[in-house]
Amino acid sequence: xxxxxxxxxxxxxxxxxxxxxxxxxxxxxxxxxxxxxxxxxxxxxxxxxxxxxxxxxxxxxxxxxxxxxxxxxxxxxxxxxxxxxxxxxxxxxxxxxxxxxxxxxxxxxxxxxxxxxxxxxxxxxxxxxxxxxxxxxxxxxxxxxxxxxxxxxxxxxxxxxxxxxxxxxxxxxxxxxxxxxxxxxxxxxxxxxxxxxxxxxxxxxxxxxxxxxxxxxxxxxxxxxxxxxxxxxxxxxxxxxxxxxxxxxxxxxxxxxxxxxxxxxxxxxxxxxxxxxxxxxxxxxxxxxxxxxxxxxxxxxxxxxxxxxxxxxxxxxxxxxxxxxxxxxxxxxxxxxxxxxxxx
Numbered sequence: 001x002x003x004x005x006x007x008x009x010x011x012x013x014x015x016x017x018x019x020x021x022x023x024x025x026x027x028x029x030x031x032x033x034x035x036x037x038x039x040x041x042x043x044x045x046x047x048x049x050x051x052x053x054x055x056x057x058x059x060x061x062x063x064x065x066x067x068x069x070x071x072x073x074x075x076x077x078x079x080x081x082x083x084x085x086x087x088x089x090x091x092x093x094x095x096x097x098x099x100x101x102x103x104x105x106x107x108x109x110x111x112x113x114x115x116x117x118x119x120x121x122x123x124x125x126x127x128x129x130x131x132x133x134x135x136x137x138x139x140x141x142x143x144x145x146x147x148x149x150x151x152x153x154x155x156x157x158x159x160x161x162x163x164x165x166x167x168x169x170x171x172x173x174x175x176x177x178x179x180x181x182x183x184x185x186x187x188x189x190x191x192x193x194x195x196x197x198x199x200x201x202x203x204x205x206x207x208x209x210x211x212x213x214x215x216x217x218x219x220x221x222x223x224x225x226x227x228x229x230x231x232x233x234x235x236x237x238x239x240x241x242x243x244x245x246x247x248x249x250x251x252x253x254x255x256x257x258x259x260x261x262x263x264x265x266x267x268x269x270x271x272x273x274x275x276x277x278x279x280x281x282x283x284x285x286x287x288x289x290x291x292x293x294x295x296x297x298x299x300x301x302x303x304x305x306x307x308x309x310x311x312x313x314x315x316x317x318x319x320x321x322x323x324x325x326x327x328x329x330x331x332x333x334x335x336x337x338x339x340x341x342x343x344x
């Protein structure tokens with residue numbers, strides 16, 4: 001899959017309580033709630049737990065998503081025990097991709113859309129007071145957009161000890177685009193306009209144009225959007241056939257060499273974080289091994305003290321936290337530094 005994402009503070013809010021995460025098989029957005037930066041903590045905590053739970057090979061994506069949402073909920077509730085973070089929570093909308101099938105998990109009023117051949121379809125349903133009123137006929141969609149309690153959501157990460165997110169799956173076609181966004185986008189742009197801005201050009205341009213349109217429309221809230229595009233390449237299928245016996249050893253060796261080179265290139269461009277001598281250390285590759293070979297190596301140790309970080313980060317660092325490319329690494333290091341300084 002190809003993907004891009006963008007988050008913006010908007011024109012009114014002083015802080016950005018939205019967040020997103022994108023990996024090779026996962027895209028998710030979260031909209032945090034709570035004062036004194038608690039919303040920011042809630043959204044990032046939820047996404048960190050989600051990405052950690054869905055980082056490996058998933059045999060049962062539906063079950064994995066349910067468990068990941070539960071882990072995120074538990075982590076946010078644990079953080080909310082602190083007096084300055086009481087009552088915090090977050091929406092969470094995520095998509096897991098395997099070949100040309102998507103599994104979607106959702107709670108709150110952020111949204112997932114499918115853009116297919118220019119037509120936009122809302123995949124998720126809002127867990128909000130006004131959405132419930134529209135569904136039972138008490139409000140029209142037009143009345144819901146200006147209702148004074150339109151921001152009241154009925155389900156969220158951190159709202160209850162046990163949550164029931166919506167989880168479902170759908171088949172995808174080459175060229176499909178999935179759009180995940182927070183309500184800072186949908187409160188200011190109609191569906192037709194979202195489809196128009198998201199259908200053409202690069203994914204990065206689509207994200208930028210959508211965010212700018214929401215700001216032009218008012219920008220009263222934080223705005224986050226992620227766009228995922230399904231490629232033309234069909235999933236590889238291995239078939240047993242007698243013809244495999246005709247493949248020469250030279251072709252097999254060449255294939256293995258190309259695969260090894262591809263893996264090496266991928267590892268070189270990806271980073272992970274671990275705890276080393278009570279500090280956060282940066283490694284390149286993966287914090288694991290295979291067949292006796294190490295797949296990563298430590299490159300440097302930062303000044304960030306592990307004992308000043310929240311418990312969920314300490315646990316992740318003890319096992320090795322896979323980050324991604326250099327851009328994501330720098331952003332996470334900045335977040336961890338800010339978190340460690342707040343705990344002084």
